[in-house]
Amino acid sequence: MTLAKARRSQLLSTYGVGGLFPAESTSFMIAGLHEWDVDKAEHISEPRLARALGVTELKAPPAGGKRDVPVIRYPYTQVCPKCRRIGALSQLSKDKNVAKCKVDNVDLSPFRLIAACRSGHVSEFPVYWWLHKGQQDKIRGNEHEMRLNVLGRTSSLGDLTLSCTCGVEDRSLEGAIGSGSLVDFGKCSGLRPWLGLETNEECDQYPRAVQRGASNVWFPAVRSSISIPPYSEALAKFVDRNWEMVKEPDAVIPPVLAGLAAMSKGRFTVEQITREIERRRGEEDDDEEISETKLRADEYKALVEGRDEEGLDSDFVCLRRDVPDGFDFLISDVRKVTRLREVRALEGFTRLDGAPDPSGPGQKLCALAPTRLHWLPAIEVIGEGVFLAFRRSVLDEWASGDFAQKRARVLQQAADRAAADYGRPSAPVNIVKVAVHTLSHIIIDQLSLDAGYPAAALRERLFVDDKMAGLLVYTASSDSAGSLGGVASMAESERLGAALKEGLQRLSWCSSDPVCIESGGSGADGLNLAACHACVLAPETSCEMNNAFLDRALLFGTHDEGCEDAGLFSELVERAL
Template sequence: MTDSASAESEFPAEMLHDASDALDPLADAEEGVVKNRAKVGSARPSSLLYTYGPGAIMDLPGFAVMPAGLDDWAPIWKRREHIPSILEPRLLNVVRLHLGPQVDALRPYPWQPKQGAMSKEGADLGIPARVFPQWFRCTGCDYLGPLPRFSYTNTHPFRPDLAQFTHKSCPGRGRQRPGATSRKRESPAVPAQHLLTCTNGHLDEFPYTLWVHRGAKCPKAELPDLKMRDANVGKSVGSTILCASCGATRGMAEAQGAVGRDKLPPKCRGRHPHLGAFDSECGARPTLIMMGASNLWFASTQSIIVMPRTDAEEKEALAARLRVELGVGQVQQFGSQVEVIRALATAKNIDMSGVTDDDLITAIADVLTPADSEEVRQEKLAAWDPVELLVPEWRYLQKPALFPQQQNSSGLMVTEMQRGSGLYPKISRVVAVNQMKKVNAVLGFTRLDEMDRVNDLTSRLVKLTRNGKPSWVPATEDRGEGVFLQLDLDAVTTWENTILGTSLWEAHRAAHRNNFRRRFSETAKQVDPDTRLPAPRYWLLHTLSHILIREMAMSCGYGAASLSERIYGWTSTQQREAAAGLLICTTASDSEGTLGGLVALSEPTRLQGLVVSALRRAARCSSDPVCAMRTPSDPEDFLHGAACHCCSFASETSCEKANRFLDRRFLLNLPTVTGDSVPGFFGNSDVL
């Protein structure tokens, strides 16, 4: 990742080695005198964070790769003169809470420097990756086999998209005519799509040989040749596996669903292809999953908006910098010699101006303070709520007196805006976020279920390193702008109390319970659904956010997919006060951030017209009356009401809840299927 908005991290891969071998991304595969290049593709930091991180499958033009675990990134960092890090103690503390106290840094994704005339291939690369799946099907003759049976070609230095595996001496399909000369050719190969996964996050190749022989060995050959033939449309579903040695056949359709699961191996092998390793034990049962399935990989990330630090936070940041740059061992060795620590810190380019000896002694003591025991950490983790990351941001936005004193070094600049006379009165405040910096960190990933669908988070989170204890995690740092709207808290509380007693809310609650009961994952049944159902105010803010994103996209110069939401919607507890606000923002990896088109919409005259227009559009949908009256009833378990792609849904890059928990009836007075009146927060659209 670089300072350019078009920065892309590169993917090298050791092509001809099995995923169980140690990965050396800088040792390019060679075939004869033709050198194969290591680079096979590229991706933006944002896609690596949310879509194609370690453990995910990236489908390239010729084959698929899986970004490797953090252990295999070590050769990349060793070639750097300086290992960059993102210093944000508030987020680092959350990562340490989840993954352990050994995590001492957030690092950006490594990027491959642009190659110049004198550059050397392989001198420095980006993110290492493994070829996965490693079973391929020949497109010329349908031969199905493991990776070593195919030839790899990647010789063009500036065309990694041409890299591919081929089947040499492919005989083609059909029978050879008598007397005809045998003509062999070289046909491209594509990855076999079928995989096995389990709730513990393991992923493995599908056992095609065992499958076609129904768990037995081939009677004709020890290592039989297989073929994968696509089914003719209308005759059957899925592909058919054929053993060329004994003639056995079996369709892949038999492996689908709950019935097909009983025909699969009874025990998962515990394979982690991104680590090139196997877990010693896994008691989960495997299930069939396709290579491009949406539930193959769910990123587990946490993010914060960087705010001006207090004095205590500055001292904590200094301690974090000493821990990263000097290491605990060096700080412990020279901890009693303040001047030595100061000199070592200065040599590491740590700004020590303004740092008193007392501040430095406090930071040293912080570095050397023993970490919490594992039992204490688990107790804190069990009590932790993701809302805790949002509370400091909400509290800062409640103090306009601090805005003129903001420290530009934090990357946050906000301005309290005047409310337009025509702005709906229940929108109490408008804050223009002129500049902001957002830091996102990777905790790991899950398979089959998204993070908020499980309560045994530590056991379901797939590890990023072979020992499960990373010393750093990948992170991104984005800059941008936004608009913050706050609703009248008293009005929201009054409205929410009314909604809680309606039949519509009971229908949503029942659908949410059904949704959890019917989850495919074995662990979802351990979740109390009511603890995961957001309060009505969240539905209100979430729906308002979506209709504003759709409206703002037509005026701000950014596409709707470039806008994202951050919802501050929770009821009061002993630990925090109630909140009801939303931030619509856009961020980019460019060092200069974005261009100001979104924050300009916070001007009073533009915003009030935009809000009125958005609410009026939300009052009608091209799918009405079906959409307006949509209410889940048993056995339905969808997690939205009067909302659809025509009126309220947003892209997956914009929505923080995957288009769940939306209902236009919470915004406006719309009819229900039973005819009951549900009070919309903003009333009737015809009086806006």
């Protein structure tokens, strides 16, 4: 069989540890980090993010050789497409390591259903118990050779029926993935096959049947940071790559320093390396916790301060540009980011309940290894973008108005309901962040037209708390659409002003209006108000909040009496019309 292949980025976003990887006619699960060959993993320099995640090192998933990332066959329940027998691989095949039917000598196919719980555990779908439930009195004999028959009418689960040689009546799989369908078979077994057979946990959840290819089987918890000075400089990255050699004070001796200078091939002197080691050691001795809030605050500060183009080795070039005419009432700063580097690291994953929000309430994540390791898998992306900073005082005054507060209360009620349904703490809704988030989606949509990039190649990064308000729209693709300069060029005053005016005017109306603008709750768990696929919803890869907490009415107002001019850009759009 041809070896399954995946890009490095997919091992964080689509098929990471604990996720299912389809390959030809079979299916695999990516094994835990403890099984990976760490020596083949390339070091990625980003000390701020590593400290925030509680590890000492970030490494790129190994690539370039055969069997770089270990996998296990999952699910273990297989079906023969010819004789239709269904059962464990060891029952259907002569060799438990080869998925080939011992009767018909054809490749076996993995069963399409598995069981999962909200705590992240997975197990095989209880095929035997599903078929034999309530029919114990009809069982004749001890042989149970089951078959999965296809009626051929539709592709639904109701068209698949199970039968057994023991004489029980056939039963279809209709209703198997419904809520509570597996309650009668007991609580979750706590299995974590990606970590090994002996790593099951106590679990009080009831499992739920899901299709193995469903999107809710695996949600990655990805944390990211942008490299900012001094971490974006070549000297800092060089010292970070060799930190294990010099992290102990006793190791910093002249021969070691001279060796490092020689390794840099003349780029850095002994004095420069010594200063960087001392700076880095001072950070290591600082016990301050680096939270997500701290990461964003540091990045916001670096973006506002800007950085001229100095040298070719910097991964952070941020140039000041003028605020477009007509927008200085709200926008305080514009930056043309001609080069930036983003590092994304996988810290865990969840199942069933949706992707976790890094800035939201804490959520228990599934472990990537049986014990805590010193490293996590990560990737780096080089790109460019446009940064906007907003006048916080103007936003605060607007947010305190009746219109914004009313919209905030509706979203808060939806957030509280969703939190109660999922059994996790509810976070307060920041209506300023909702407004900035919605504007970010409008900019992404407009830049995809003006700059010629697909919307999925653009990504947002929001900087909103009680003291700051800003957004960065940047290229997030590692392919040819990654850093062509088209997005950064839109930061020029005339181009940005024209793009903002056109985007705001165009999306002030939606083809689904008045249904969209009058919506009292839309999207997953009702966490959006005036937002739909015809206006401000963006590709999943572009939005860092999973297309939630969006409300176009905050920017343009509604048709209700007294609310026509309540949006942040209502007056500007009216003048344009």
